[in-house]
Structure formats: C-alpha cells, structure tokens
C-alpha cells in the first residue's frame with residue numbers, strides 16, 4: 001500500500017462521521033481496546049526472556065516482583081482499560097467465572113456497552129513463541145442504563161453484536177475489526193506505536209484449497225466431517241487441499257480470512273459439543289467472517305443465531321470461505 005498512513009484512531013474517527021447520531025462511545029471503546037492491545041503486545045514480546053532468562057512465570061523475579069502469567073496479565077489489562085474507559089458498563093472474560101459489572105462508579109452511570117473477550121487465546125503457544133490473539137465482542141446492554149449489569153446483557157445472540165474484532169500477536173501485530181460495515185485490518189507500526197490501516201475492506205475468497213483442524217481427532221469426527229476431509233485430501237485426482245493448523249484460533253482464522261480456507265472444530269469424543277467458546281471466540285469471529293463474505297455454521301445453522309444459555313458455552317464451529325462451509329454442510 002502506498003500513500004498517507006491512516007492510523008486506527010483516525011480511521012475510527014472518520015467512520016464515526018458516517019453515523020450522524022453516533023455518540024462516539026463505541027469509537028472510544030474500540031480505541032481503548034487498541035491501547036490494551038499495545039500494552040499486551042509489549043509484554044508478549046518479552047515472554048521468551050521472562051520464561052527462560054529472567055524467571056518462570058508464577059514465580060518471583062530478580063526485583064522481587066511476582067512474574068504474572070501472560071494470560072492473567074492480558075486479562076487484567078483489558079479489564080482495567082475498559083473499566084476506566086467510561087463507555088463500558090461491564091465485561092465478561094474467558095478467564096473469569098462470571099461477568100463483572102462496573103456500575104459502582106458514578107462515572108459509568110451512562111455507559112451502554114458490554115464487552116466479552118478472550119484475553120489471550122491459544123496461550124499454550126506463548127511458551128514456543130508462536131502467534132496468539134485477543135478476541136473481543138461488543139453488545140449494547142439490554143438492562144436499564146445506570147444499574148448493575150445483568151446476565152441478560154451478556155447472553156445475547158451473535159446477531160446482536162455491534163462490533164467485534166481480534167488482535168493477532170504474530171510476526172506482525174494486527175488488529176481487525178468490524179462494526180457491521182465490512183472488515184478493516186490494521187498493522188502495528190512498532191516504530192511509531194500506532195496501528196496503521198493495512199487491510200481495508202477485507203473479503204475472503206469464496207473458494208480456496210486450505211483446511212484447518214486438529215486432524216488428530218479424525219477417528220472421532222462425524223461421518224460428514226470425515227467425508228469433507230477425505231474430499232479435501234483427494235480432490236478427484238487434482239492437487240489436494242493444504243492442511244494448515246497452528247492450534248491458535250486467531251492465527252488459523254486470520255490466515256483463512258485473508259487467503260481463503262475453512263477452520264473447523266467439530267465435536268470429538270472428549271468434547272462432543274466442540275471445544276471453543278461461543279461468546280468469546282466463535283461469535284466475534286463469525287461476525288467478522290460474515291462481514292468479509294464468508295460463513296460460520298455449527299452444523300445446524302448460523303453460529304450467530306445460537307441463543308446462548310451460559311457465558312462459557314461451547315459450540316462446534318465451521319468457519320471460512322462460503323463455498324467450503326456450504327460444501328461441508330451439504331454432507
């Protein structure tokens with residue numbers, strides 16, 4: 001890309017002008033998440049040093065300070081950034097047992113958004129320096145403004161999301177988000193400390209030849225998933241599909257979002273309803289994927305139409321290029 005750099009803050013500000021009645025609160029929230037992502041990114045960059053040179057996480061470092069696990073650290077950073085934002089009345093995190101309401105401070109009395117997030121998805125990858133991610137999902141509260149948040153504010157179907165996105169901490173750190181008007185992606189320019197527009201209006205190819213799943217579980221997949229994988233491997237004498245699986249959903253999803261492909265986490269013997277979380281992982285990525293022209297299904301309909309019954313609910317997920325998800329659903 002050439003031309004003038006557009007930072008995340010500038011872009012959000014420009015987009016806000018497209019919605020004449022927007023109060024700017026959602027824009028403020030997205031900016032706060034961007035700030036949290038930069039802090040997490042900074043500390044992730046030291047992960048190898050912390051674990052192998054300075055001291056193991058969970059122990060005390062040479063300054064006598066406790067070395068926090070990075071997923072706990074990311075969780076705390078996000079909660080703090082959102083709590084002090086003034087636009088968010090409560091959060092739910094994959095790392096917390098239940099939701100947290102910020103209603104006790106007067107400052108948040110008018111806040112109308114709740115944010116759900118997985119602070120550091122794929123965290124088992126940190127030890128080996130492989131990519132990890134933060135995933136977030138934003139809803140308007142349904143309970144009266146000013147009071148404590150209720151579980152109903154959080155248990156909304158994915159179709160009610162007003163914004164969603166992820167940050168991938170990889171060879172580059174990237175932030176992709178949607179507010180329901182397409183998907184835009186930003187890359188962190190470390191020299192100036194800003195996310196800069198690098199992937200405007202992302203569209204996922206309708207067809208592609210990449211599939212991503214933990215094929216070690218093949219024996220326990222359903223017959224239709226096995227048939228689809230067999231199709232990917234044989235391709236009727238033409239070049240078979242490529243299997244690409246990092247084991248970090250954001251990274252696997254991100255590659256397929258841009259290049260095309262399908263990510264699958266089917267039911268397995270140990271997790272018949274799937275492993276991944278509906279509210280923290282699948283709904284936000286489904287929103288992004290649909291906005292980029294792809295599909296996200298659980299085998300019986302759209303992921304975003306599932307009516308949630310619990311915060312930490314899990315779901316089967318098939319997400320990616322529209323043509324591939326449709327092919328799998330045909331059975």
Ligand code: AHM
Nearest residue numbers: 120121122123124214247248249250
């Ligand atoms: P986590 O939230 O505990 O990190 O687990 C989620 C991760 C995803 O990022 C990834 O797609 C999946 O677990 C990998 O699971 P598996 O190791 O079973 O293939």
Ligand code: MG
Nearest residue numbers: 094118121122
């Ligand atoms: Mg996770």
